[in-house]
Amino acid sequence: MRPVFKERVWGGRRLADLLGKPLPEGKPIGESWELADHPHGCSTVADGPLAGRTLRWVLENHGKEVLGAPALASGSGARFPILLKFLDASDRLSVQVHPDDDYAAAHHAGERGKTECSVILHAKPDAWVIDGLRDGVTRDAFAAAEKGAVEDLLTVRPVKAGDLVWTPAGHVHAAGPGIVFAEIQQNSDATYRVYDWDRPGLDGKPRRLHPADALETIRFAGEKPDSGGRGRTASETGLVIEHLVDCRAFSVSRIQLDGRPWAAETRGGYVALMVLAGAARLVSAGRTMPIRAGDTILVPADASEYVFEGAEELTVLAAAPPAKAPTQ
């Protein structure tokens, strides 16, 4: 897919340096919307018989072939159910929270909730993320905190390359500076900023905060809901599959190959692949295409099978409908 680039106050140039993205000159780019079918950005088919078509066009004309009948029947609607991004947090992102499906439907017409997960690709040595509120922080304590004092209520977690960050709707979070990551999320752009570190936005003015929506959205009590993921399969052929997340909206697996061929099935649903490291050839539906780190590929449900071939080690993220993660 051909992505849409987003200028952000916290962005940088590392999506070009590390992943070969053709970024527009002279701007801090924070996000590359790799697989996007959203009013705020729509990616385009880069290769194959539908090259040049937008993902919107593809779904309007070939929705069933791409999503598979079960995905359509489960109410995911005309829009693609997930949104895939690479992000460059050169500076820290705002402390933020996203709504669940019910709150999004009630407050943003046509928008979904936003559960997301990230896999860190590169991190500077002392990199961190905000991963929720500290234990015991109540709604009253949070509401009473003055702007800067919010920092004292947050859980700071060190991160390194390869780490998973699981962020269900309602979980307060932020990426710290010096991190490049891949993100798989529900197809939504609903974000409530809690705190923006008292910094100016791209126009020199502070970016808007959304304290009222945040207060209604944050899950204050209880544990972070489990994703149901984290199983791991390793085979003698050098194949490693880690099931990172299986939530109501999507499943995410990380697949590592040592160069030997491996065939996987779409299992009746779409499979979206993000290549994190290495290079290979992908064979599917009678076509062979070279793939390398930074590429994002959509395998339609009706392709049935996709095969990795090639002489290099390869690490890919595979996003699929819930309970349809690739298996050995």
Ligand SMILES: [Zn+2]
């Ligand atoms: Zn977020």
